[in-house]
Amino acid sequence: MGNRIGNLMDVRTDIKVLDATIRDGGLCNNFEFTDEFVRALYEMNVRAGIDYMEFGYKASKTMFKESDFGKWKFCNEEDIRAIVGDNPTEMKISVMADVGRCDYKTDFLPKKDSVIDMVRVACYIHQIPAAIEMIEWFHELGYETTCNIMAISQANSDQIAQALAMLGTTNVDVIYLVDSYGSLYPENASDYARIYLEAVENTDKKIGFHAHNNQNLAFANTIDTLSRGVSYLDATVQGMGRGAGNCAMELLLGFLKNPKYKLYELLPFIEEYMIPLRESGVVWGYDLQYMFTGLLNRHPREAMDFTAKKRGDYAEFYKTLLENE
């Protein structure tokens, strides 16, 4: 366990807050946000002092049919520009590119021709070589880059050390610790954070954290890792994201002491857009079924299926999970 940096009164100017509402939240509604919603979120994020807004995925159009999804699974340049114009703001724009599910050599413009600022490469730990190839490609094009190593709770320590060593030799700007299964306790999350931070100690690379709320710890884990020195923090409005969702932006902005972050700005947006979105039937957030998969360090797919079927037989579901351990 490392020491904490800063304290509960400080401003940490190294912190960058990334809003992933459209990207991780898009997994709850097939990326079918209206332009009005995305524009209102964009304008709100700018006012709230958010540092990066992620618009969605750059998914392969050869693997996924555009007509099967909302546009934010593909993030066409013109679709982003329809919202942000040339983005004449301080806030940067990011998209996510999944290893193995992105035609990265054809689908990205050089940075000078794009309104996108940062590309986040998401991979599992065995895909690090493929991720590095993509990172260097995006770096050459002129983008900021991150490597988001998912499902870290299922990787072993040697793999993690090796992945971090490999990434240390690349041009990647930020390495993200990603608790895909929401199975980390703050004590684990801060142990991982220490390992990641030590790995980049003598470089100018930064460490980020992306939480899931399966055990209702997304916010707690986020503020614990940030207190250890993690500086890129993902959050979504009302925690909207796959399954149990993510760290709630309103909790995070309430916690951060930098006056550039303005919690109040979120509230009219929540009233006008998020509450109606939930009422329209889009479902996310902490519930028992997600706690079970988090506790058992498993992919939430069975819990998502339980939710989709509106099941309420928690005991039976938990028993089945234990039988398939």
Added chain:
Amino acid sequence: MGNRIGNLMDVRTDIKVLDATIRDGGLCNNFEFTDEFVRALYEMNVRAGIDYMEFGYKASKTMFKESDFGKWKFCNEEDIRAIVGDNPTEMKISVMADVGRCDYKTDFLPKKDSVIDMVRVACYIHQIPAAIEMIEWFHELGYETTCNIMAISQANSDQIAQALAMLGTTNVDVIYLVDSYGSLYPENASDYARIYLEAVENTDKKIGFHAHNNQNLAFANTIDTLSRGVSYLDATVQGMGRGAGNCAMELLLGFLKNPKYKLYELLPFIEEYMIPLRESGVVWGYDLQYMFTGLLNRHPREAMDFTAKKRGDYAEFYKTLLENE
């Protein structure tokens, strides 16, 4: 910040889990639980390995009319016995006695004639002398005792040191850190825990923690303080409790590694009793209005009023809170 004791794989045999569902949850439904509900909870708690079950308050019948509340605001001996008989189980029974709202000299039997094992004395920090008088009374009667110092986030360090020194000279068995406003972050909670633990270091007194979930940190704060050495842990089924509620028992039992605790036992009870209770209109749990009062370190009464009125104008509510700072 102290070191952690134990680790995430250990069994901590010093830990005692207290179920406060009827007592803190009773604040959500005027203590109007059916006997069937309370009996099912009691039997489930026994099976789940819970160490203490709190049945409610011993409120003054001269201050409060019995006909205005459910019976668990008063916890008459015969009402508890109607559920537990002579309580032929390993699980102990507690009740809460509020300073200034309890006729303690008339309403308690000697322990040898009562099925109650522990009396928890709740007070604000300026009421410590009154609390001590009650604690010694209950101790003389033969009960285990605790002192639950509420709203600790509004007390100053000198007051806390003095209160702990005073309690150190008494016969109290457990001193509880109580985050009444849900305003502590794990970093605060563990700092307080260290102060409380140091104060009882050379005694056999124990430290407890009672969380509120205003900032969605009740579980995180509970496991953080326990990792520092706190050993009496309050939780309620599905976090049922005033306002944003408490630490959820299912999360806590999922975390604890002692095989005596059985998470599975909670699940049929949740299906059969808790879900219908919520569906009947009893409301508790994390929501934005509670986050605001937690963040501002204030009593949740305004947020409870916002909830009761089914208001959804979060922005307006937050503005009003800020104006009344």
